[in-house]
Amino acid sequence: MTVASSPPGEEIEFPWHAEPSFNCFGCGPRNPVGLKLRMRKLPNGEFGAVTVFSPDYASYPGIVHGGIVHVLLDEVMGDTLALVHGMLAFSVSLSSRMLLPLRVDVPYTTAARIAGQGNGVLHTEAEITGPDGEVHVMARGTFQPIRSEQAKDLMDLDEAAFGRVSHYFDHGTGES
Template structure:
């Protein structure tokens, strides 16, 4: 379970940080807030009808997005390097309902060599597992981040400094 300590993702150093998953300033996004939970992180997912597919049912792509978001951020926090998703497999055990608070938790094992693997699950208020996901992630060098992300040199430096503080000995 969560120890309640908020997680600060390194992207928040950017003045126009607009991540669909976790930016608090993206009015069209999910605005996920991560907290530490043992060796992993977790968040609460509660969405309105903006994110539904069938009436009253959360779109499956939203559930997958949340899993990818939490797994990727967990790895970034653990290894102190940006990562890009290379594979993502989601299994839906039961639909998520609009307006219900779900818990999404992420964990990772064996961070000694890339690509890294992470796991996520979304559980309902009774603790029943509704969605599971497993993803693999490739770390990116500072140069790859500059090439693949729309960053100015100053923004790239802000991100690299934030990531360096997460690295062992950083």
């Protein structure tokens, strides 16, 4: 089954989760301090994740740290690019508007979409909503697809690991 035909609500398993060297703080299932996000196709066709933060991720008592909120946004927007375009990308910029704080022990849905592309980058948008549907955070991100040379130089992948994930690199985004 392709990601596009995945039924809404079903968890999407990323192939790189099986790679021992991939220990992503956002989506890595083996990272002991990570968020372990589980991406799903949402009923509206966008991709997202439902997250409940423990007090381990708090800044003020009961309030999720703003930096962790930005990790969540960055991860869901980047994962959306991987799901839609089959590519891995580095975030170039992230801007957000925090309308309401996120509280620990409350489920939030982060939804993302691709907003455009050109000049070698992709643009994304996302929002985080609370259980009542109220928007807590709105964000925009810009991502640069990872080239093979960058992956080899920066990711510490051996030849076997690189061979297993190389199809996620060298995607063009057009110039328009």
